[in-house]
Amino acid sequence: MKIAISSTGTTMESNVDPRxxxxxxxxxxxxxxSQIVDVIDNRASQEAAxxxxxxxxxxxxxxxxxxxxxxxVGPKAFAILQAxxxxxxSEVSGTIQEALEAFRSGSAEFSHGPDCHxxxxxxxxxxxxxxxxxxGKNRGCGCQGKGKGRGR
Amino acid sequence: MKIAVASGKGGTGKTTVAVCLALSSGQPVTFVxxxxxxxxxxxxxxxxxxxxxxxxxxxxxxxxxxxxxxGKCRDICRFNAVTVFGKTIMTFPDMCHSCGGCFLVCxxxxxxxxxxxxxxxxxxxxxxxxxFQGKLRIGEAMSSPLIKEVKKQTLFEEKKGLTILxxxxxxxxxxxxxxxxxxxxxxxxxxxxxxxxxxxxxxSTISTLGIPTGVIINKSGVGDLGVKNWCKDQGxxxxxxxxxxxxxxxxxxxxxxxxxxxxxxxxxxxELIEEISR
Numbered sequence: 001m002k003i004a005i006s007s008t009g010t011t012m013e014s015n016v017d018p019r020x021x022x023x024x025x026x027x028x029x030x031x032x033x034s035q036i037v038d039v040i041d042n043r044a045s046q047e048a049a050x051x052x053x054x055x056x057x058x059x060x061x062x063x064x065x066x067x068x069x070x071x072x073v074g075p076k077a078f079a080i081l082q083a084x085x086x087x088x089x090s091e092v093s094g095t096i097q098e099a100l101e102a103f104r105s106g107s108a109e110f111s112h113g114p115d116c117h118x119x120x121x122x123x124x125x126x127x128x129x130x131x132x133x134x135x136g137k138n139r140g141c142g143c144q145g146k147g148k149g150r151g152r
Numbered sequence: 153m154k155i156a157v158a159s160g161k162g163g164t165g166k167t168t169v170a171v172c173l174a175l176s177s178g179q180p181v182t183f184v185x186x187x188x189x190x191x192x193x194x195x196x197x198x199x200x201x202x203x204x205x206x207x208x209x210x211x212x213x214x215x216x217x218x219x220x221x222x223g224k225c226r227d228i229c230r231f232n233a234v235t236v237f238g239k240t241i242m243t244f245p246d247m248c249h250s251c252g253g254c255f256l257v258c259x260x261x262x263x264x265x266x267x268x269x270x271x272x273x274x275x276x277x278x279x280x281x282x283x284f285q286g287k288l289r290i291g292e293a294m295s296s297p298l299i300k301e302v303k304k305q306t307l308f309e310e311k312k313g314l315t316i317l318x319x320x321x322x323x324x325x326x327x328x329x330x331x332x333x334x335x336x337x338x339x340x341x342x343x344x345x346x347x348x349x350x351x352x353x354x355x356s357t358i359s360t361l362g363i364p365t366g367v368i369i370n371k372s373g374v375g376d377l378g379v380k381n382w383c384k385d386q387g388x389x390x391x392x393x394x395x396x397x398x399x400x401x402x403x404x405x406x407x408x409x410x411x412x413x414x415x416x417x418x419x420x421x422x423e424l425i426e427e428i429s430r
Contacts, residue, residue, distance in 0.1 A: 051232025051247050058226070061237035076244055083240050 002037060003029050003103065004065035004086075005096050010039045012097040018071030021053030022046050027096050028063050031104055034097070038063060053077030061086065069099050069108075072115035090115050153179075153429050154311070156331040158319035158358070159340045160350030165370035165394070168404065169340050170318040171196040172411045174281055176421035180313035181281045184306055186299045186330040187320040188271060188286035195407045199278035207286075207301050208267035209294070211245040212254045218262035225254035225263055234263075250297065271298045273305050282306070296325040308333070314425065323357040331358060336428050337365045338391065343375035348382055355388060366391040366428070391424055 006023035007014045012034070017023035022045045028038035040059050045052040053073070057080035060068060068081060069092045081088055089108040092099045102108060157170040167185075171193055174183045185191040212225065212234055223236040233248035234241065245268050254263045271288040286302035288295050299320075306315065319330040331337050337358050341347040351367065358365050367383050372393035383390045394400070394410075394417070403413040411418045 048232075051244070054232035054235050054244060054247070058235045058237050061240075076247075080235060080237070080242060083242060084237055 001031060001067075002063065002065045003031055003067045003069060003100065004040075004060045004063060005029060005092075005099055006068075006070040007096055010036075012036065012095065012100075014096050016069065016071065016092050016094060016096065016099050018093065020068070020070045020073040021056045021077055022048075023056065023070070026056070026060055026063070026065075028065055029096070029100055031100060034100060051076075054080060057081050057084075060084075067103070069103055073111070074116055075114040078111070078114040153313075153336070153425075154308075154315040154317065154334040155336045155338060155425075155428060156317040156319055156334040156363075157338045157340060158327055158331055158354060159321055160323055160352075160354035160357075161341065161347055162321035164321075164340045164342050164347060165368075166321070166340050167193045167196065167318050168370065168410060169338060169368055169394075170316050171409045172417065172421045173314075173338075173425060174278075174316045175409055175411050176418045177314045177425050178422065179425075182306055182311055182313065182315040183278065183281050183283050184302060184308075184315065184317045185283075185285035186302060186317050186326070188288040188295050188298050188302065188326075189320060191285045191287055193318050194278075194283070194285060196409045197278035197281065197283060199276040199281070199283035201274050201276040203276070204272055204274040206269055206272050207298055208269050209248070209250040209297055210252065210265045211248040211250060211268045212243050212263045213266035214241050214243060215262045215264055216241065218260045220260050220262075222259070224257040224259070228253040228257050246293070249294070270294060273298070273302050275305060295320070296329045299326055299329040303330075323353045327354075327357060328361065331361065331363060334363060337363050338368055339365060340368050340370055341379055342371045343369050343373075343377070343379045345376070345378060347375070348378040351379060352382070355386070365389075369393045371396040391428075392420060 004026045006017040006020050007025045007027045008017045010025055024043050026040040026042060027036055030037050042056055045056055053076050057077040061084035065086060068086055068088045070090055073088055073090055088111040090111045157166045159166050174181045185193045219241055221236050221239055225234045226236045231247045231249050233244050234254055270292045271286055273286050275284045284302055284306050286298045288298055317330050320326045339351060339354050341351040366389040368391050369379055373396045399413050400410040403410050
């Protein structure tokens with residue numbers, strides 16, 4: 001099994017990056033032996049104007065990870081992770097090591113929806129991600145834009 | 153003659169000036185409200201709307217029976233409007249800028265055209281003036297394609313007489329789309345540090361397009377001399393100053409064009425059009 005953790009660096013001592021789409025790295029860890037098996041460099045996302053979450057979720061889906069540990073996930077990224085059958089644990093903080101231990105202790109709760117709204121939105125019946133909107137966890141995504149989460 | 157009225161800052165009086173120009177010319181006038189997010193020149197001009205049409209952008213839809221998940225559509229898209237992972241393909245139409253790249257690269261003929269409505273174009277008559285406006289769908293982020301389409305509706309390329317374009321505020325694509333292919337840009341500002349700051353931004357945007365530009369100071373008499381001094385330094389012609397007056401403010405507040413209440417203003421605008429046309 002593989003777990004993808006959004007990270008500010010590339011080691012077990014790095015901190016969990018609270019952002020999913022614009023995280024610097026994704027550290028892919030094998031929870032059986034706490035070894036880093038792969039690192040996805042996502043730094044380019046910080047320059048991207050749009051669609052960072054879509055791109056990050058695609059890379060994570062391609063990595064073969066089955067679980068994501070992160071801070072906050074937007075609706076488009078969440079839709080992709082869901083379509084890929086990847087379970088999401090949000091509001092994770094601390095170091096990669098701490099996040100992994102917390103997950104292994106079994107205390108983690110899987111998310112049922114995104115943590116913040118998309119920065120753009122429009123009706124799009126075929127994509128399905130907006131079915132998730134409105135399920136945010138009563139917090140903004142820190143974007144200072146349109147993405148304020150609604151309470152549930 | 154095509155004159156665009158723009159500004160960096162919002163609320164400087166773009167629409168006020170654009171409407172004054174339209175009402176002061178002796179030539180046949182076409183008025184194009186390109187501020188598609190907040191088109192409000194109709195409040196002054198009160199046109200009778202004679203026709204309208206919805207405007208759609210082509211966006212990708214996927215025929216999954218044909219798709220082989222090669223990912224070429226994903227890779228060509230700069231805006232991440234399509235993604236592919238494993239045997240899953242997903243589209244995000246609101247990210248799509250309608251470049252058409254995904255249609256072209258698909259060798260399986262699996263990407264077919266769907267349409268996404270972004271707004272409506274309306275046209276009609278305001279007295280003798282041919283009036284056009286775009287109205288962007290609420291929540292829609294992409295106004296530039298609608299602005300382009302509104303201009304197309306006016307038969308912009310062949311248009312004779314005087315065409316006045318009311319631009320949105322700002323310094324990015326929607327402004328560029330509005331002023332492109334015009335003969336002259338009027339930047340409307342107010343004589344304050346705020347007006348000057350945003351005038352500098354707007355002037356530097358327009359200068360990249362190489363279109364002759366001049367400045368109108370609205371609400372002249374309040375504020376400071378910063379704008380005037382800067383225009384002088386830059387060699388940017390100061391075309392006109394519209395004095396701050398209670399009558400003008402009061403007319404504006406009722407949706408009455410200020411040329412109807414300010415004595416001699418119509419003549420001044422008419423002279424300005426003549427001067428720009430020369």
